[in-house]
Amino acid sequence: MSKKKLISFLIAAVVVAVLAYLLLFGKLFPYSPIALGFDKHELQHVVVYVEKGAMFNRFQEIDSCIPMVENFHTLKFRKKPRIFLFGDRKTYADRSLSKARFCAFYNGDIVVSPWAQKEASEGLISMEIYLRHELSHSLIYQQAGILNAFRYPDWLLEGIAVYSANQMGTSWYPSKEQTYSYIRNGDFMPPRFYKTQKEDQVNIVARPRTPFIYCEFSCIVDYLVNKYGKDRFLAYMKELLNGGNHDDVFKTNFGIRFDESIEEFRQSVMQQS
Incomplete structure (x- = not known):
């Protein structure tokens, strides 16, 4: 292999390695098809991923939000939205592009911070209301596609x-x-x-x-x-x-x-x- 080809190969390998890391453990995590460190719960309308070790059992409450959101917008999700419930602040900081309690990404996936779950359990916020807010974004993003979602007002x-x-x-x-x-x-x-x-x-x-x-x-x-x-x-x-x-x-x-x-x-x- 020539020196030029070797350098090109090494650059490509580094790019692939960095991309893989970002998808699995970094800020591109919500775009990854694999959710390492999370337990998967597939419900009728939504797929919920709970970080291993986190305590969460309000799955039906989440699932019931989907029909309400679809009914208001008179639109259907093209695929079941994925919701990631984090139990560790560091993991959330590493794998979320946002520092907010909740965040919907342009592919329609949603991340939920540990402190949002704590506030919901203490009655400071409504998990249902906040999720319906983010699911509205998710539904519009799915329907629009990533490019048009980025341009949506x-x-x-x-x-x-x-x-x-x-x-x-x-x-x-x-x-x-x-x-x-x-x-x-x-x-x-x-x-x-x-x-x-x-x-x-x-x-x-x-x-x-x-x-x-x-x-x-x-x-x-x-x-x-x-x-x-x-x-x-x-x-x-x-x-x-x-x-x-x-x-x-x-x-x-x-x-x-x-x-x-x-x-x-x-x-x-x-x-x-």
Whole structure:
């Protein structure tokens, strides 16, 4: 073998080794077909992986979430979503791309942190509500495919997830009335700024900041559903699964420019007391 071919072979071998490590033990773990260190539980609607040594027995509660999520979105999962329940903080830090309690990946798989399970057992959060939130992401990601999922509007993903899970007014999430009050007092995250460099420039007094932002987006979804009907809203949501231009899809479905509609929403909030 020539020196050039040997170097190419070694580089390829290193790349394969690194990729294998990331899939099995690193940040690409949710994309791996093999879940080392986890016990598999295949249920009617979902596949649950529990880290060895972790105590968990609420499988039917998880399984029952799937039909609720599908019914709201009027979509079906293309395949059973995989949910990974971690029992060790270090393992979670090593194998999750997120530090959040729950995280849905673009392939539709979901990871659940050890502290989320502890908070659920202590009654601080609802496992069902949080899972329905993440399963909303998972369903949209599966239907869209990884490329279109990556392009799906982030504000809309969160708004749909909170709205469909009835998450407002639970745990650290403000109620609709509280969210409206914050908006009237000047707090508002323009949807176009979310997940951009401009996001940090927006002053939000409400705390915790992220739950307020999610609830604001949920209120926008609620506004669209109430004004135009759920069927029209779902048509808009589904058309975006194909990767269409958001503003064009919005105008086609609602007959108004997106920015104009957001301004109408803000004005409607300001007029309520």
